[in-house]
Amino acid sequence: MKTFTRPDLEIISLSTVMQALADPCRQQIVRALKEADDRGLACNEFDLEVSKATASHHFETLRNAGIIESRSEGVKCLSCLREKELNRRFPGLLGLVAAETQAI
Amino acid sequence: MKTFTRPDLEIISLSTVMQALADPCRQQIVRALKEADDRGLACNEFDLEVSKATASHHFETLRNAGIIESRSEGVKCLSCLREKELNRRFPGLLGLVAAETQAI
DNA sequence: AAAATAGTTCGATGAAATTCGAATTAATAA
């Protein structure tokens, strides 16, 4: 069973999170997770307009930037926003993403 | 005498500004301008560790993203932060850049 | 055991970004 990286947010730079959140598809993922419940969402529960290979890459980018965390559950991979930690490390950042209602 | 683009911030997406601010060198420019007075700073008044061609490119990127504005004054090009407008369009964004004290 | 499901990984491709030196432009100073 796969385990996922979960970096300490203190070692994540603003450049890294900005780079990760600059992509519209990744912003869409973050907005969906902000509305989701604590259980999180599986990769195929987002309406992403990219292939599953590309989607998988976007989830990895968000994990590496400390923005989401993922866990294997059965055959699925559930992801959650690291909301509290992000709000402490980068106050206001998630609010900006949430406020941007944008067509992809 | 050169004039510079100055896009309406309403048409600038979060992706565009995040992309622009993801670069450490451009963050350095923004932080310096935040400390500068209203007159702004000329391109050679930043301690950037890149060639002047590269610096010029970074200033253009920031202008196109609506983050700074520039004007010719004699032989110099003075740039200022579009701070008020940015704080209205993307509240908290400049604060994040200012808070990040980072070696390049 | 075979099939279905959900993701990941690999390898390749095309697009975009970063960087620079050299040439150029425009304004000022000598």
Added chain:
DNA sequence: TTATTAATTCGAATTTCATCGAACTATTTT
């Protein structure tokens, strides 16, 4: 008018990024 200063533009090299199909892995269902 020539030289200097400050910055832009051009062309090219390098790197990074987004994207995909195909192959693979792991889990669950039949």
